[in-house]
Amino acid sequence: MLVAIVATAIVLRFADLANLPGGLYPDEAAEGLDAQRMLHEPGYHPEWFVWFTNDGGREALFAYVVAVVFHFAGGTAETLRGAAAGFGVAGVIAVWALARRWGRWTALAAAAWAATSLWLVVISRDGTRNTIVPFFGSLAFLAMFLWLDRPSRRTAALAGGAIALSSLYTYQPLKLLPVAVGLWLLWLWRSDPITFARFRGGLRQFVAGFLVVAAPMIAVMVALTDNYFSRVAFVSALNPAAAGDSPLVHWIRTIAAFGFTGDPNARQDVAGLPLLSIPLTLVAVLGLARLWRGRRDPANVLILCSLPVFMAPALLAVEGGSPHFLRMLGLAAPLGVTVGLGAAELVEQVHRRLGAWPARLAVGAVALGFAAVALGSWQAYSAVPVSARWWSYQFPLVDLANAGNRPNSAVIVDQFQMMDVWFLDYAQSPTIVQPGERIADPQAFSRIVAATRQDLVAAVGETAAQAAKPAAWDLSGNPSVWVLTP
Numbered sequence: 001m002l003v004a005i006v007a008t009a010i011v012l013r014f015a016d017l018a019n020l021p022g023g024l025y026p027d028e029a030a031e032g033l034d035a036q037r038m039l040h041e042p043g044y045h046p047e048w049f050v051w052f053t054n055d056g057g058r059e060a061l062f063a064y065v066v067a068v069v070f071h072f073a074g075g076t077a078e079t080l081r082g083a084a085a086g087f088g089v090a091g092v093i094a095v096w097a098l099a100r101r102w103g104r105w106t107a108l109a110a111a112a113w114a115a116t117s118l119w120l121v122v123i124s125r126d127g128t129r130n131t132i133v134p135f136f137g138s139l140a141f142l143a144m145f146l147w148l149d150r151p152s153r154r155t156a157a158l159a160g161g162a163i164a165l166s167s168l169y170t171y172q173p174l175k176l177l178p179v180a181v182g183l184w185l186l187w188l189w190r191s192d193p194i195t196f197a198r199f200r201g202g203l204r205q206f207v208a209g210f211l212v213v214a215a216p217m218i219a220v221m222v223a224l225t226d227n228y229f230s231r232v233a234f235v236s237a238l239n240p241a242a243a244g245d246s247p248l249v250h251w252i253r254t255i256a257a258f259g260f261t262g263d264p265n266a267r268q269d270v271a272g273l274p275l276l277s278i279p280l281t282l283v284a285v286l287g288l289a290r291l292w293r294g295r296r297d298p299a300n301v302l303i304l305c306s307l308p309v310f311m312a313p314a315l316l317a318v319e320g321g322s323p324h325f326l327r328m329l330g331l332a333a334p335l336g337v338t339v340g341l342g343a344a345e346l347v348e349q350v351h352r353r354l355g356a357w358p359a360r361l362a363v364g365a366v367a368l369g370f371a372a373v374a375l376g377s378w379q380a381y382s383a384v385p386v387s388a389r390w391w392s393y394q395f396p397l398v399d400l401a402n403a404g405n406r407p408n409s410a411v412i413v414d415q416f417q418m419m420d421v422w423f424l425d426y427a428q429s430p431t432i433v434q435p436g437e438r439i440a441d442p443q444a445f446s447r448i449v450a451a452t453r454q455d456l457v458a459a460v461g462e463t464a465a466q467a468a469k470p471a472a473w474d475l476s477g478n479p480s481v482w483v484l485t486p
Contacts, residue, residue, distance in 0.1 A: 001108050002096065008374050009092040009115035012381075013085035013124045018078045020382060021125060023393030025267060028127035029419035030055040032080040035066035036426045039075075050169060051220040055419065056234075057227045061169040062087075062129035075426065077398075080127035088124025091134030095336040098138040101145060101299055102341055109366065110340030116374040119275050119325055120332065121381060126267060130326050133171050137333035140166035140177055141302065144184075147202065148195075148298055156202025160209030168217040172232065173313045173330030178210075183305040188298060195298050235319035244318040254314045257323035258284070264321035266392035270380045275325060279369070280339065286349075287342030306334040387475055394420065396451060396480040399472035403481045404430045404449040410439065412450040412459055433459060442486040450482050460484065 034052055037044045046052045046060040062083075069083040096111035114120055114134065124131050143162030147155040167177035188196040199206075211218075221228050244250060253261045259281040262272035276284060288307075294300045310330030317327055343366050351359035389395070397417055401424035404411040409430040411421050418432050430449075433439060439459045442448060449471075450456045456465040464486070470479030 002111065005096075005108065005111045005115050006089065006092060008112075009089045012115065012121045012374065012378055013088045014082070015378070016382070017081055017085060017125065021267075021384075021389050021393050022386065023389060023395040024077050024398050024420050024424070025126070025128075025392070025394050026397070026416050026419040027055060028077070028080060029423040030058070031063050031066055031127055031129065032070075032075060032077070033419055033423040033426070034060070034063045035070050035080075036075050036423065038063065038067045039070055040426075047224060048216040048219050050216045051224065051228070053224060053227050055416075056231050057224075059129060059169050059171065062132055065132075066127075075423075077127065077424065081125060084127045084131040085124050087131045087135055088120065091120070091124075091131070091138065091332065094135045094138035094142075095333055098141050098145075098333055099337045099340045102337065103344065105347070105363075106337070106340040106344045108340075109343035109370070110336040112367075112370040113280070113339045113373075114332070114336045116370055116377055118270060118273060118373075118377040118380055121377050122268060122270060123326070123329070125381075129171050130329060133174055133329040134332035134336075136166040136170045137174055137177075137330060138336075140174075141306075141333055144181065144302060145299060147199070147206070151198045151202055153202055153205040156199075156205035157209035160206040160211075161213040164210045164213035164217075168214055171326075171329065173310060173327055176309050176312060176330060180302070180306040180309040183309065184298075184302045187301050187305060192296070192298065192301075232317075235317040244320055245322050247318060250318050250322040251315055254311075254323040254328075257314075257325070257328065261323055263323055263325040265324070266384075266388055268325040270384055273380060275323065275328065277373075280373075283342035283346060284335065284338050285342065286345040287338035287340065290341045290345045291338065303334045303337050307331065307338070310334065390475055396472070396474060397421070398424065399481045400449060400451055401425050403471045403483050404428075404447075406430075406447055408444075408446040410445040410448045412437075412448070412455045442484070445486060448484040448486065450484075451480060453479070453482050456482055456484055460486075 050060050052058045052060055052063070066080055066083045069079055073079045073082070092111055092114045095114040096107045099107040099110035120134065140162050143159040147159040163177050163181060167174050185196065185199065188199070245253065257275040259274055259276060259278040262274050263269035264272065291300045291304050295304065311328070313330065314324055314327040317324065347359055347362045347366065350362040394417070397420040400411065400413065401421045404421055405425045405428050407428060409428065410433050411418070411430045412433045412435055413421055414435055421430060421432065431445065435455050436458050439448065442460045442464060448456065448459065450459070453465060453468060456468050465484065468482045468484040470481065471483045472479070472481035474480040
């Protein structure tokens with residue numbers, strides 16, 4: 001069953017990756033560009049080897065993995081997304097490994113959900129660092145449970161290092177991991193002093209392990225405070241410039257992601273579908289009830305503490321549409337456990353009330369349900385027309401990069417969108433010209449490429465721009481790329 005689940009995860013994440021989703025959003029290109037530069041530009045590396053200051057500030061861990069993939073498979077949009085898809089499959093296996101603590105059936109159900117969830121499938125097929133969250137979130141929980149089961153100085157230090165790695169070097173939502181762990185320890189201190197006493201002897205080693213692994217990122221926080229915290233400050237509800245729904249509407253829509261509302265951003269969702277369907281939400285509620293009944297188990301308590309903590313980023317960050325599925329990614333690992341426990345609870349309730357044969361039928365129904373989710377996820381994802389992906393994934397920027405992929409070209413593009421051009425045309429290294437900037441000597445270039453004719457006019461003048469010709473068109477038939485050969 002596990003092999004079938006992993007095979008399903010692979011198919012859903014790698015099938016037709018060259019064409020779906022297509023295009024290339026600049027945030028994806030930024031990861032690929034930095035990977036290329038680390039491979040090919042001597043001396044180029046992130047700040048303190050862990051933090052890129054461009055594209056709003058980013059953790060570098062995913063880009064390092066992408067660089068390894070590029071070394072062996074070449075630096076293309078497809079291999080960039082292939083690295084992300086590989087992390088998506090690894091996340092499914094990690095969720096299974098985490099949920100095994102609650103039994104094989106629970107683990108298989110959790111993995112089946114992680115493999116087939118449209119939410120996680122969509123995110124796994126984009127070439128950004130978001131996709132690594134389910135894997136590293138599960139890794140952090142496993143390290144904490146290892147410390148719980150085998151308390152020692154070594155396991156305490158290992159757990160501290162795993163929390164630092166997962167919270168500081170991956171993606172924003174997991175930065176609240178230390179908060180979840182702190183709430184867990186506080187709960188144990190108040191309600192289970194015997195278990196807490198087992199941790200007390202290793203707390204120093206836990207903190208030491210955390211600080212050792214966290215040291216480079218702490219240096220970044222101190223040296224580059226504005227850049228490090230700029231992304232959080234920009235999306236926070238405390239920022240009056242953060243554009244989005246009113247706080248009340250934002251909170252209602254975010255909570256309603258379980259069964260009712262979807263992410264309006266087409267890169268993070270398909271057709272506005274909710275994060276969990278209503279049936280899966282009911283299964284998760286059964287799992288939540290099971291966790292609460294078993295709250296004397298420290299492992300259950302950690303999951304219970306994590307669920308509200310990892311809802312906080314989506315509730316507190318109001319910029320953009322709501323619900324914002326990327327900000328809910330910290331939920332992936334604990335939610336997988338909750339869904340798996342809900343499936344187990346459903347079968348056990350049927351067995352208790354109706355007997356063995358109905359329980360076997362319930363097992364089959366759950367399996368068929370996840371198979372249906374897999375088929376439904378692929379149908380929903382693969383059926384999205386190009387028109388719905390055209391602007392979300394910036395297809396015109398790929399056309400712009402293709403037109404500029406010639407020796408000695410100049411491409412007129414802004415600071416954010418030029419990520420696509422730099423990455424896709426990395427071997428040719430075209431000259432980047434900002435919109436509105438004048439080109440002193442147009443004859444110095446073999447071709448000048450722009451997204452609009454107005455940009456060419458501003459760069460070379462009306463007379464010279466008359467020779468420009470369209471090279472690509474948008475879905476309405478309007479020119480989306482102009483090329484001038486001086």
